Amino acid sequence: MDRPTFESILQQGESSTVEFKRCGGTPSHDTLETICSFANRSGGSIFLGVSAMGEVLGIPSGSTLEIERNLINCTYNPNLFNMPPSLEFEQIEFDGKIVLRVWVPPTQGVFRLKGHVLDRLADADVELKSDTQIAALYLRKYAIFTEQHIFPHLRMEDLDSSLIDRCRKMAAGRRPGHPWTNMNDIELLRSAQLYTRDIETGAEGLNRAAALLLGKDEVVLAACPAYKxxxxxxxxxxxxxxxxxxxxxxxxxxxxxxxxxxxxxxxxxxxxxxxxxxxxxxxxxxxxxxxxxxxxxxxxxxxxxxxxxxxxxxxxxxxxxxxxxxxxxxxxxxxxxxxxxxxxxxxxxxxxxxxxxxxxxxxxxxxxxxxxxxxxxxxxxxxxxxxxxxxxxAVSAAKAPKEQTRLSILALLEKRGSLSAVEAATAVHVTSKTAAKYLKGLVEEGLAAPDGNTRTRRYYRTEISRSN
The missing domain is CATH 3.30.565.60 (Heat Shock Protein 90)
Structure with a gap:
């Protein structure tokens, strides 16, 4: 990795594919958590020897090989990982300091660290606990199209026949001579892949896509109860x-x-x-x-x-x-x-x-x-x-430089008088963790004052803080 690319990553900060970690002689447990979450998402790079705010600290001199061996031993330890995620390493020299880049490539398979499934959401490693979350991870990993699920007891009379005819006319109006024009309803559904056969199981019939597109209201909600x-x-x-x-x-x-x-x-x-x-x-x-x-x-x-x-x-x-x-x-x-x-x-x-x-x-x-x-x-x-x-x-940190995101949060704080990390994150389209970093930076600059514990903390513009 060349210097301009590395500097650009430092400027942009942590994301769904970038994580910064301080590192002594031995990588911490949270480094293993990030490896697991990257492997379960779309891969990513961990930069050991960089602070959370993007300051290059470096790793101890001569410790690179030891850190690499330690990480490999951990990922191949069956008491830690259910299967070893792939790792690649790269040393980056920056202003006389060494940063170790650990690249976790994307791959199939769902990885667990000590039995826990971790996923990468924005710049945070989160544990998936519910069956719904883990099922969604499998769907993503194996590219399963749930619209193709066949309902063997879904019948033609469960669909709105007038809606099928309307769609036939819409297709013909958009493209004269459209094949649907001369098809009956079942032929149209087969042509549109709404009536299909699963070649693995042999099941045949109307699928979830048919229910969603053309089903009567009660059928739509039966096929997808949470849909709205x-x-x-x-x-x-x-x-x-x-x-x-x-x-x-x-x-x-x-x-x-x-x-x-x-x-x-x-x-x-x-x-x-x-x-x-x-x-x-x-x-x-x-x-x-x-x-x-x-x-x-x-x-x-x-x-x-x-x-x-x-x-x-x-x-x-x-x-x-x-x-x-x-x-x-x-x-x-x-x-x-x-x-x-x-x-x-x-x-x-x-x-x-x-x-x-x-x-x-x-x-x-x-x-x-x-x-x-x-x-x-x-x-x-x-x-x-x-x-x-x-x-x-509406500025997003992924699109704007760090300074513009900082100014956006400061302007929002001036406008509203007080702000929580969640409110700031929603307004400028970053994660709560990222917004909290910027708010903490404003506190260090003397431009904001915090009030409350971690869960209820709000930030006040210093000129209108609660102390006044």
Whole structure:
């Protein structure tokens, strides 16, 4: 690793794939925890000899080989790891000090440290305790598409036949001569892979995708009991909501309801593309709404959200991510979460081919609300189309330099008077752990004062601290 690359990593700080550790002669137990969490996520690099804030401290002289042997012995110890994760090592010399990079490559398999399953969420190692969390990890590791699950007792009469006919007409209207035009209902379902056969088990029938796309309401909820999308509009009541709609119907009608909710509460600015006026609102809303409906893990109990407020247009939904972090056009490799549902949306014109949605958001978000879109992939997929006037509170640490994130939190503290780490994390789209580091830094600079214990701690701008 060359010096500019290493300096860039130090500047950006810890993340889902980067961890800094102080290191004496022997790596600590929390280093093993990070190895386990990286192996269970998408891999990553541990830099031994670097403080949590990115200060290069180095490791003791002549201890590199001993540290490497110690880590290898630990990972191959069956009393620690259920199976050994792969490790690669690299020495980095920086200003006369030695940093040891431990790279954990991504791999299949679920790793346990002393019987505990650890996962990497943002810049933290967390233990997965519930069966639901561990099941989601297996889904991600082995790329299982839960939309393909066949329900042997799901019948044609459980689907909305009028909705099937409507989708047939939509596909034909979008593309004259579409094959669905001359198909009966069962032929259409087979063509759309909604009626399938599992070649491993021999099971045949309608699958979860069919229930979600075309099922009657009671069927949709039977197939996915936790499925819903909360649409919230906040304006006069920022701590509550001015309008709210809970959507728990099939995905086609859900799209229509969420699209109408956005049209009711969002502006449609005048925009010319060449000599033609186009609705940037409709383009952006289509991408955001179709994304929150298509690319989600429907078996997760996490409810999806669509929020319109002073920050902008935001969505959150459970995902099955192989990658964690910011999505950009330069490094975006589209991977469908639910390819059957995604293809159905493309056929009826509710979505475009995979990958085009991000390009549309990049192109039209700024003329729509004034800011560049932010898409964060992870177990919770987040989309933000920010309003320009509020962009300082919508800055993400992964996109902005450290100083800009620090200034964003300071500006938020000045505006609100007091702030918790959780509130700061939500506003600037970083983890609570990262926000706490910045708030602690403001305390050290004399710009903020803490009050309360770790669990209830709030930070006050020094000029208006509680001591006054």
């Amino acid at each position: 999308t909360d649409a919230i509009y906040r304006h006069d009541q920022p701590d509550r909501y001015d309008d709210r709609e809970t959507v728990r119907t099939n995905l086609i009608d859900s799209y229509d309801q969420l699209h109408a909710f956005c049209a009711k509460h969002l502006p449609d600015p005048f925009y010319l593309e060449g000599s033609l006026r186009v609705s940037v609102r409709d383009i952006v809303v289509r991408e955001v709404v179709s994304n929150v409906l298509i690319h989600r893990e429907f078996t997760s109990p996490f409810p999806a959200k669509l929020i319109i407020d002073e920050v902008g247009l935001r969505t959150e939904n459970a995902s099955r991510a192989l990658f964690e972090g910011r999505l950009t056009l330069s490094d975006f490799n589209p991977m469908p979460k639910n390819p059957i549902i995604a293809n159905f949306f493309v056929q009826i014109g509710y979505a475009e081919e995979l990958g085009s949605g991000l390009r549309n958001l990049e192109k039209y978000s700024k003329p729509f609300l004034g800011g560049d879109p932010v898409l964060d992939e992870g177990d919770i997929f987040r989309t933000l189309v920010p309003r320009k006037a509020k962009s300082i509170e």
